[in-house]
């Protein structure tokens with residue numbers, strides 16, 4: 001019998017994780033469909049970054065299984081683009097935009113030297129984030145929004161099927177955020193995107209699903225506006241998203 005290819009980018013089955021003391025993620029089951037554009041939301045310390053690191057294979061679950069792009073997180077790593085929350089890059093270090101983006105090719109680069117193909121991919125990635133004119137500029141001279149886009153280009157450089165972004169909208173103004181989401185919406189036509197965000201407001205505009213993380217994990221389609229979900233996650237009233245009837249069937253509990 002022919003084995004059908006999975007339509008899921010990520011599958012977690014009964015995954016629990018703790019650093020040392022106390023569970024951070026508790027028996028998580030999650031399916032993210034290929035082609036989804038999902039935001040990961042939840043309170044501080046709820047486990048969002050931990051979840052991304054599990055997808056990347058940087059952390060291993062205590063129990064349960066994780067499948068990313070049909071295989072283990074370790075095997076899929078080169079097919080996943082990642083922009084970490086706090087870049088380890090010293091923002092004042094004298095590197096050019098091109099140098100930063102080329103770092104995204106390091107995993108593909110056995111000999112430690114960049115090839116013509118690496119450079120062509122870096123230029124293409126910079127064009128995709130509308131920074132094609134800035135290849136020779138110093139990274140430290142760019143605006144906050146431009147720096148975020150360079151870091152996204154670095155994640156795009158390996159031509160990923162799955163793009164994971166940890167708070168790409170932190171420290172950027174509203175205009176830069178809008179530009180960023182226009183770019184991400186375009187990229188979503190060819191890759192699955194998961195993005196950690198504290199800004200719930202934009203999610204109903206461009207995002208297809210919301211993954212709520214607070215020790216437990218629930219995924220919801222975004223449709224119209226309602227406060228219940230946000231109260232559930234944050235315990236307070238913020239800007240809202242509403243989930244459709246699929247959610248009320250499944251419920252949204254943290255028990």
Ligand SMILES: Nc1ncnc2c1ncn2[C@@H]1O[C@H](COP(=O)(O)OP(=O)(O)OP(=O)(O)O)[C@@H](O)[C@H]1O
Pocket residue numbers: 019020024042043044045046047048049050051
């Ligand atoms: N390396 C680590 N060692 C020990 N505990 C950690 C480590 N990293 C995170 N934690 C703890 O695990 C919990 C979840 O952290 P995580 O960074 O995943 O949360 P988060 O939802 O991304 O938070 P934030 O919104 O503040 O970025 C927190 O209580 C945090 O203190």
